[in-house]
Amino acid sequence: MRRLLTALAVTAVLTGVPTITWADALPGFTLFGGPPRENQLPFRLDFGGNANAWDRYRLRIPAKKMNLAVAQFSISYPNYYRGQFDPKKVEVRVRGKSVPLQEVVWDKENRVIQIYPVEPVPAxxxxxxxxxxxxxxxxxxxxxxxxxILSPGDVPLLRYIGTWILSID
Structure with a gap:
């Protein structure tokens, strides 16, 4: 009987560990719907993503998704998102260095942030x-x-890169 209880305890511990480590990975687990896994982009909310609080969003695009140079980034968000952005505090970072920006436009009515680098961001x-x-x-x-994104010299149609699934508590 003692051996059976020991075996059950060891099994419970071993099967519980993968669940614990998997739960705290970003972008998280999507229960219903959402974009396919290969279209989900990584991100980080520096100050915890608390409701009605100030935060910094670090929205990442992996190198494998950046197969074209980029003349414009366009971030759209849903109509039920009621947060506020500061266009003067937007930065594009490549290889850890800030890229000079020509303009950042926050179109509140159409729920989109458009970011225009001075020079195209390399692929x-x-x-x-x-x-x-x-x-x-x-x-x-x-x-x-x-x-x-919009590539330089490209037909002026935006190309979908992926989706960040942000969770605000």
């Missing part, structure tokens, strides 16, 4: 879009932020 590098001085919405929820 093949991880990019981090840093949105500082963000006021999170009063009420938490799950928000899908979609990323599209």
């Amino acid at each position: 093949g590098y991880q990019v981090e879009l840093v949105l500082s001085n963000v006021k999170n919405p009063n009420f938490g929820g799950m928000f899908y932020f979609n990323c599209q």
Whole structure:
């Protein structure tokens, strides 16, 4: 009987560990719907993603998704997201260095942030879009932020890159 209880205890511990380590990975586990796993982009909320609080969003685009140079980044968000952005506090980082920006436009009515670098961002590098001085919405929820890009000299149609699934508590 003692051996059976020991075996059950060891089995319970071993099967519980993968569940614990898997739960705290970003972007998290999507229960219903959402973009396919290969379209989910990594991110980080520097100050915890608390409702009605100030935060910094670090929206990352992996190098494998950056197969074209980028003349414009476009971030769209859902109509139920009621946060606020500061266009003066947006930064594009490539290889850890800030890229000079020509303009950042926050179109509140159409729920989109458009970022225009001075020079096109080269292909093949991880990019981090840093949105500082963000006021999170009063009420938490799950928000899908979609990323599209425009390549230099390309037909003026935005190309979908992926989605950040932000969770605000």
